[in-house]
Amino acid sequence: STNQQWGGRFSEATDAFVASFTASIHFDHRLYRHDINGSIAHAKMLTKVGILTAAESDSIITGLQEIADEIASGKIEWSIALEDIHMNIEARLTDKIGIAGKKLHTGRSRNDQVATDIRLYLRDQINAILFAITRVQQALTELACQEANTIMPGFTHLQTAQPVTFGHHLMAWYEMLERDYSRLEDCQRRMNQCPLGAAALAGTTYPIDRHYTAQALNFDQPTGNSLDSVSDRDFAIEFTAAASIIMMHLSRMSEELIIWTSAQFNFIDLPDRFCTGSSIMPQKKNPDVPELIRGKTGRVYGHLNALLTLMKAQPLAYNKDNQEDKEPLFDTVDTLLGCLRAYGDMIPAIRANRDIMCEAARKGFATATDLADYLVKKGVAFRDAHEIVGQSVAYALKKQQDLSELSLEELQQFSTVITSDVYNVLTLEGSVSARNHFGGTAPSQVIEATNRAQNNLSKR
Ligand code: ARG
Helix, strand or coil: CCCCCCHHHCCCCCCHHHHHHHCCHHHHHHHHHHHHHHHHHHHHHHHHCCCCCHHHHHHHHHHHHHHHHHHHCCCCCCCCCCCCHHHHHHHHHHHHHCHHHHHCCCCCCHHHHHHHHHHHHHHHHHHHHHHHHHHHHHHHHHHHHHCCCCEEEEEECCEEEEEEEHHHHHHHHHHHHHHHHHHHHHHHHHHCEECCCCCCCCCCCCCCCHHHHHHHCCCCEECCCHHHHHHCCHHHHHHHHHHHHHHHHHHHHHHHHHHHHCCCCCCEECCHHHCECCCCCCCCCECHHHHHHHHHHHHHHHHHHHHHHHHCCCCCCCCHHHHHHHHHHHHHHHHHHHHHHHHHHHHHHCEECHHHHHHHHHHCCCCHHHHHHHHHHCCCCHHHHHHHHHHHHHHHHHHCCCHHHCCHHHHHCCCCCCCCCHHHHHCHHHHHHHCCCCCCCCHHHHHHHHHHHHHHHHCC
């Protein structure tokens, strides 16, 4: 027998391998709720414009709602012959309610249907992701508040540069996630237009009301061009690009956590529940969770590349290529939600080894810039001050001492303007609290930053 959905034109059945090769039901069944919601809105619109009777509409809607329950409770067996979620649901509907089920697809194509389903799906998933980002930001803000006075080395080139507070470092992560949040909101806003009514590509001859359907599904408006509506997956690419940037940020954070938990740094402890041991080396406690997140970043970048490449040479309008958009997209969503969840759990569990962090800052000449600034304030030109401090550091290195451990006489060998007040700027506490401006590392500024953040998060 030929295919029940388009058998009319065909003289032989689809090859069995081709049927399974072209089927998408094994992954697109994930869209079932959104597909059903889209169909209900479409049925209501058809009723409103007089294409379906109220009775037909009622039986379609009830039937679809029952199908949603059947699917949720695992009662439906997917058919490969029915190719995808759209036809599986439609066939089940017709089984249940008969002729009215066959009328649902009036004025519609799977092309506008799937374009709608993915948007509805992604819109929901973005909400879940935004929520997960907020949870991580909340945790960061709380930890930053606790660690506002904790001094650590700030790095450039991964070499000790200047002292910073741990709270300030955590709030840098918060800012990264804040931009990620707004990128997703932008993407969601641009995506929120309804393709239904574009039909296969050219629109439809029925007197449909696209504004009605768009509104029923909470879209801002119908899409503006039928050809574009069914063909472009730029919104999925944009989402995956935003997801890639989030993963890039999580990967950088992970890299730091991994470095900080190493015995050589020992800046922080991650509780055992986020780590695993080694089957051979009894002493090992490995930071698996951040490592895995760093690794999963590559996977999401791969999905971005897959989607860009999928789209790049497609002529208007719909092409079957687009069926390949779903697996990368679904996996991006799953990966991102998993990683964000892990971060939301992990951040509150971080324990700072405050003394070790502070000691590391003390050892690395982190206040050398402060000494240069001190000289400048006493009238030395900055370039000369830089040279003087460089010489002092070289001297201290030879003696294996920190600048603050040199005597006044020793320091005065390099510049006579140095007096005993120099020790105020050579301390780590003096150094961080002097950077007391908006966005600076001073503990009071970190507290301000966490207050602003809390206020921002409370409005979500
Ligand atoms: N399963 C298809 C997809 O995901 C639905 C659209 C199929 N349209 C078609 N003309 N073959 O893209």
